[in-house]
Amino acid sequence: AQKITQTQPGMFVQEKEAVTLDCTYDTSDPSYGLFWYKQPSSGEMIFLIYQGSYDQQNATEGRYSLNFQKARKSANLVISASQLGDSAMYFCAMREGPTGANSKLTFGKGITLSVRP
Amino acid sequence: DTGVSQNPRHKITKRGQNVTFRCDPISEHNRLYWYRQTLGQGPEFLTYFQNEAQLEKSRLLSDRFSAERPKGSFSTLEIQRTEQGDSAMYLCASSLFGQSSYNEQFFGPGTRLTVL
Numbered sequence: 096a097q098k099i100t101q102t103q104p105g106m107f108v109q110e111k112e113a114v115t116l117d118c119t120y121d122t123s124d125p126s127y128g129l130f131w132y133k134q135p136s137s138g139e140m141i142f143l144i145y146q147g148s149y150d151q152q153n154a155t156e157g158r159y160s161l162n163f164q165k166a167r168k169s170a171n172l173v174i175s176a177s178q179l180g181d182s183a184m185y186f187c188a189m190r191e192g193p194t195g196a197n198s199k200l201t202f203g204k205g206i207t208l209s210v211r212p
Numbered sequence: 213d214t215g216v217s218q219n220p221r222h223k224i225t226k227r228g229q230n231v232t233f234r235c236d237p238i239s240e241h242n243r244l245y246w247y248r249q250t251l252g253q254g255p256e257f258l259t260y261f262q263n264e265a266q267l268e269k270s271r272l273l274s275d276r277f278s279a280e281r282p283k284g285s286f287s288t289l290e291i292q293r294t295e296q297g298d299s300a301m302y303l304c305a306s307s308l309f310g311q312s313s314y315n316e317q318f319f320g321p322g323t324r325l326t327v328l
Contacts, residue, residue: 099254130316138301140255140319186254190315198243198307198315199268202254 098122099187099203106208108177115162116172116206118187126193129170130200131161134184143185146170174208182210214238216320218304224326225294232290233323237306244287245317246279247303248272255303261287262309294327301325 100119108114120129131143146154146161154161162171174181184207188200217236225231237244243262247255258277259269263284273279276294281287291298301324305317 132319137321138324139321140303140305142316142318145316188254198245198260198309198317199257199270200245200247200255200317201257204252205254 097203098191098201099189101187101203101206103206106206107211108174108208109211110179111176113173113175114177114208116174116185116187116208118170118172118203120168120170120187120189122168122189122191124191126191128190129161129163130188130190131159131170131172132186132188132202133181134186134205136183140186144172177210179210179212182208184208216304216306216318218302218320218323220323221321222324222326224328226328227294227296229294230290230292231294231325232288233302233304233325235287235289235304235306235320237286237304238308238318239285241306241308241318242284243307243309243315243317244281245305245307246287246289247305249301249303249322250299258289291325294325296327299325299327 127148129146133141144156144159146163158175160173184205186202186205188202219234245260246258249255261281276292279289301322303322305319307317
């Protein structure tokens with residue numbers, strides 16, 4: 096089974112509206128971390144937000160928030176008040192095991208987001 | 213610029229040639245990672261170092277691939293006898309293990325390899 100699943104086709108959102116990008120994951124490890132990265136057309140991966148498996152609250156970073164539903168193994172990214180500069184590929188990634196024990200990230204295939212003016 | 217840098221940004225080579233890429237991490241970062249990204253896919257882990265020690269290698273890293281981080285600072289990734297299937301973006305990332313609770317990785321701009 097795929098460890099990270101991102102199945103949405105290209106997403107479109109109107110400027111200033113909110114959008115949710117879906118991510119489901121699969122792991123048997125009780126300790127893990129979930130990351131979202133943004134990749135604009137320039138190619139560089141930009142870290143957005145992190146959620147640990149033991150975190151009690153959903154993570155938030157500015158306009159980004161993570162809707163973490165542990166029982167459903169989902170970690171959806173919510174972008175509020177979309178801006179034209181949010182147009183990019185968005186990747187969900189997972190680190191299995193506690194921080195430090197295993198650093199490698201497993202990425203999903205990504206979702207293309209286009210923000211319309 | 214204090215981010216992760218990679219050189220060259222683009223490399224075109226003929227099948228069978230050897231290529232070498234360089235990654236300079238954020239200066240105080242002790243962990244360095246290599247990923248490969250093909251078109252339409254997410255990055256795939258290749259290998260990572262803590263200081264100069266190579267701690268893990270993916271099965272994707274065939275014997276034609278070798279990575280080094282000799283002094284615990286910059287790293288090189290060499291591909292010998294390149295094949296067309298090696299065409300991809302090679303991404304380097306670094307992190308400072310122990311600084312934050314989640315050890316986020318900071319990525320460089322990548323080296324795009326095209327094998328003709």
